[in-house]
Amino acid sequence: MKMVKSLILGSAAGLVAMSGAQAADLPVKAKAVEYVRICSLYGAGFFYIPGTDTCIKLGGYLRVDTTFNGGVYGQPFYSGDNGQGNRFRDYFNSRSRMALTVDTRTATEYGVVRTFAQGDFQFQNFGSSNPGLAVGSQVTGLNNGLLSTAGGGYVAVEMVFIQFAGFTFGKSASAFATPWHGYPGNNNSFLMGGHDTVTGVNNIQYTAQFGNGVSGTIGLDDPTVFHRTSVQNLALGVNANGNGTNAYGGSFAPDIVGNIKMDQAWGLIQLSAGAHLVNASYNNLSAGGVPNNLSEISGHPDSKWGWAVQGALQIKNIPTGAGDDIKISAVYSEGNTKEVISTSGGSPSFAMFGNSGFGYQSVGFGNTSDGVYLPGLGGTGGIQLTKAWGVRGAFNHNWDPFWSTSLWGAYASVRYNGGTNDNIAGLGTTTAAGAYCAGFAATHPGQAAVGNNVGNYTCNPDYNIAQVGMVTRWTPVKNLTFSAEVGAFLLDQKMSGSSVFTATAPKPTALYEFKDQSTVFLNVRAQRNF
Numbered sequence: 001m002k003m004v005k006s007l008i009l010g011s012a013a014g015l016v017a018m019s020g021a022q023a024a025d026l027p028v029k030a031k032a033v034e035y036v037r038i039c040s041l042y043g044a045g046f047f048y049i050p051g052t053d054t055c056i057k058l059g060g061y062l063r064v065d066t067t068f069n070g071g072v073y074g075q076p077f078y079s080g081d082n083g084q085g086n087r088f089r090d091y092f093n094s095r096s097r098m099a100l101t102v103d104t105r106t107a108t109e110y111g112v113v114r115t116f117a118q119g120d121f122q123f124q125n126f127g128s129s130n131p132g133l134a135v136g137s138q139v140t141g142l143n144n145g146l147l148s149t150a151g152g153g154y155v156a157v158e159m160v161f162i163q164f165a166g167f168t169f170g171k172s173a174s175a176f177a178t179p180w181h182g183y184p185g186n187n188n189s190f191l192m193g194g195h196d197t198v199t200g201v202n203n204i205q206y207t208a209q210f211g212n213g214v215s216g217t218i219g220l221d222d223p224t225v226f227h228r229t230s231v232q233n234l235a236l237g238v239n240a241n242g243n244g245t246n247a248y249g250g251s252f253a254p255d256i257v258g259n260i261k262m263d264q265a266w267g268l269i270q271l272s273a274g275a276h277l278v279n280a281s282y283n284n285l286s287a288g289g290v291p292n293n294l295s296e297i298s299g300h301p302d303s304k305w306g307w308a309v310q311g312a313l314q315i316k317n318i319p320t321g322a323g324d325d326i327k328i329s330a331v332y333s334e335g336n337t338k339e340v341i342s343t344s345g346g347s348p349s350f351a352m353f354g355n356s357g358f359g360y361q362s363v364g365f366g367n368t369s370d371g372v373y374l375p376g377l378g379g380t381g382g383i384q385l386t387k388a389w390g391v392r393g394a395f396n397h398n399w400d401p402f403w404s405t406s407l408w409g410a411y412a413s414v415r416y417n418g419g420t421n422d423n424i425a426g427l428g429t430t431t432a433a434g435a436y437c438a439g440f441a442a443t444h445p446g447q448a449a450v451g452n453n454v455g456n457y458t459c460n461p462d463y464n465i466a467q468v469g470m471v472t473r474w475t476p477v478k479n480l481t482f483s484a485e486v487g488a489f490l491l492d493q494k495m496s497g498s499s500v501f502t503a504t505a506p507k508p509t510a511l512y513e514f515k516d517q518s519t520v521f522l523n524v525r526a527q528r529n530f
Contacts, residue, residue, distance in 0.1 A: 042105050042112075049104075057103040060118075063527040066094040067188075070521030071127050072145075073344075074188025076467075076489035077519045079241075081128040083352045086506050088130040095124035099158075114163040123153035159200040166207050168219075171200035174226065175219040176257040176272045178312040182344060184327035185394025185406030187471050187485045187523055189344040193390030193410035194329045195272075195310060196342045201226045203254075213264040220254040223276060227255045229337050229347040231280045231383065232367075234374040236287065238439035240504050241351040242365030242461075244372060245289045249279040252303070267325070268314040276336040276370070278383055279303035283375035301373045301382040306335020321398050328393030335385035340412050341368045341465075350465070350491050352517035353507070360510035363503070364493040364517035366463040367436070368414065374435035384432035387415040392467075402475050409468040416461045436461045444499040458514075460494035471523075479529040490518045 039046040039055035046055040067074050071082065072095040081088040101118045126145040147154040161170030173181070174197040182189065182196035189198075205219025221227060232244030239245075257274040284298030285291060312329040333339045341347045350366035371383040390412030398404045418431020429435040437459035441447045447459040469487030476482075495514035502509040 041107065046103075046105070054104055054106045056105075058101070059103070059530060060098065060100040061527055061529045062098045063525065064094070064096050065187075065523060065525045066092060067521055067523045068092045069519065070188075070487075070523065072124050073190070074186075074485060074487060074521055074523040075127075075190045075343075076487070076521055078350045078352055078489060078491065078517075079348055080351075081130050083350070084504070084507060085353060088128050088506070090125050090127055090129065093125040093127055095122055097122035110165045112163075115161070116163075117160045118158040120156040120158060121153065122156060123148045156199075158198075161200070166209075168203070168205045168207070171202050172205070173197050174201050174203060174221050174255075174257055174274075175205050175217040175259050176221075176255075176274045176308070176310065176339065178270060178272075178310075178327075178329050179263075179268065180314075180327055182342065182392075184329070184392060184408060185396045185471070186408045186469060186487070187483060187525055188469075188487060188521075191392055191408065191410050191467060192341050192343065192465060193392035193412040193467075194331050194342060195308075195339045196344050197226050198344050205257075212262075214260075214262045216258070216260050218256075218258040221257055221274075222251065223253075223255045224251050225346075226342075227274070227276050227336065227338050228278075228370055229341065230369045231278060232369050232372045233280065233283070233285055233289065234372055234380075234435045234439045235283070235376070236285060236289065238367075238436065238443055240443060240502060241349070242367050242440065243349050243351075244367065244369065244436065244439065245285070245287075247281050247285055247289050247373075249281040249300070249303075252279055253277040265316070267316045268312070270310075270312040272310040272312070274308045274336065274339065276306045276308070277303055278306045278335045278370050278385060280373060280383060298375070301375065304335060304371070304383050304385060306333065306370060306385055308333035308336040308339040310339065323396075323398045325396050326393065327396070328391070330389070330391040332389040334387050335370050335383075337368055337370050337386050337388045337414065340388040340390040341414065350463070350493075351504075352491055352519065353503075353512075354515065354517050356513040356515065358511075359498050359513040360508070362513040362515035362517070364463075364491045364515060365495065366414065366465065366491055366493060367461055372416070372432050372436060374429055374438075378429060380430055380432065380435050384417055384435075386432065387417065389413055403473070404475075405470065405472045407470050409466075411464065411466050413464045414462065433461055444501045446497060446499040447495070458495065458497040460496070462494045464492040466490040466492065481525075481527050481529075483525045483527075485523040485525070486520065487523075488518060488520045490516070492516050 037048045039048050045057045072093045098121045104115045106113045144154050161172040177197050181198035182191050202222040203219050207217040209215050230246035231248045233247035236245040255276045259272040261270040282295040282300050284294045310331040315326045318324050338347050347368050349368045352364045354362045356362040369386050371385045373383045374380045392410035394406050394408035396406045416432040418433040429438045471485035473483040498513045500511050
């Protein structure tokens with residue numbers, strides 16, 4: 001009996017020991033899953049990155065555009081094959097884009113640390129089937145549209161910046177820009193008459209908040225893309241399209257820009273200013289502005305500082321309806337023409353062809369530059385800065401929560417100092433207009449660059465542009481908008497008379513009448529924000 005009792009107690013003890021060992025081998029109970037937490041500090045859409053105190057917001061849009069009788073995003077047909085209206089142009093152009101944005105913010109003892117970036121995945125028409133435009137080079141660059149082959153496309157980078165303690169570092173809007181850039185109410189990316197850095201420019205800037213909606217910003221911008229057009233060495237002549245050869249030097253100094261702004265419930269008022277260094281490469285250059293073995297010893301004109309000032313006004317809550325507003329801006333520049341003849345990309349020059357009452361066709365030119373120079377005895381004596389001014393704006397009206405319309409317009413003027421008769425009686429071509437017209441007359445016979453006793457001057461490089469249009473939008477559900485925009489572009493050129501000259505192929509050598517030109521476009525768009 002004692003033996004049985006011992007066996008039973010021993011077995012029980014063994015089972016207890018075994019149970020304890022098994023319990024020790026069981027996995028530790030997992031912690032509860034940390035689901036995404038909403039971050040309400042910075043507005044809707046932010047959430048905490050798990051395991052951190054950083055808030056993040058993911059967003060963007062998907063946009064599909066088609067423009068008839070215009071380039072992608074509503075570019076008017078004002079140059080190249082499109083301006084000629086020849087058989088190589090694409091009568092309609094489309095772009096499909098998905099934009100992705102990443103916005104992060106972290107509260108610190110120095111204030112909020114913010115990063116922001118936007119990448120655009122897009123596919124588009126090139127805009128011309130001309131085989132001569134299908135190859136990129138170091139001079140002309142590779143057009144991104146060339147990457148839009150079957151199954152292709154490309155990624156464009158817009159804003160990429162860090163903000164900390166009032167400073168902004170990276171690719172962001174210039175301090176010179178208005179909050180709406182080149183979009184007071186339009187869809188198209190080619191409303192001129194003011195500055196546009198909507199896709200960002202490399203810069204460093206500091207913003208101070210003074211209270212009651214008043215702030216001031218000062219910054220240093222990379223001038224290469226968004227603050228310079230061309231410096232033209234007129235010793236290389238003027239080509240068939242009325243343009244001189246670009247002879248800009250390297251970037252020697254950043255643009256110095258700043259603004260004072262008051263943003264309140266009634267609207268906004270802003271004053272901006274900027275300084276831009278205009279510097280040429282050399283006096284002696286080969287065709288196309290390419291340096292040669294005589295370039296360095298030929299010298300160069302002295303650099304000059306150009307400048308620009310801008311005023312902007314927004315009036316909200318006007319009597320026409322809830323959410324309606326008016327936006328308008330005006331700018332004046334000397335040697336800083338990009339602040340006037342500006343798009344979301346580069347600054348265009350204009351070469352438009354049309355009908356004529358007596359010649360083969362008519363033509364209008366508009367040459368865009370920051371300055372021109374003619375080296376040597378009887379030349380301009382250095383860089384002559386180009387003057388320009390412009391105004392643009394829009395009236396935006398909401399018919400109801402689903403329908404809205406914007407009326408927009410712009411006007412800009414480019415002026416070259418002096419007159420076409422500056423070289424009369426052999427006194428030399430000492431001004432911008434005189435030097436330009438001497439080169440223009442060489443490629444466009446019949447243009448009187450040298451005055452005669454009756455003052456018969458037919459060359460004048462000055463010009464104006466005007467733009468007007470309307471866009472109507474339908475938003476059937478939140479964040480989904482369909483829109484249609486019609487716009488007109490007018491070139492008021494100042495040449496007169498006619499000339500037999502060799503235009504850019506495929507145009508023939510023929511008699512062309514110098515005449516004002518115009519074009520219209522229609523853009524349709526579908527956009528879904530998320």
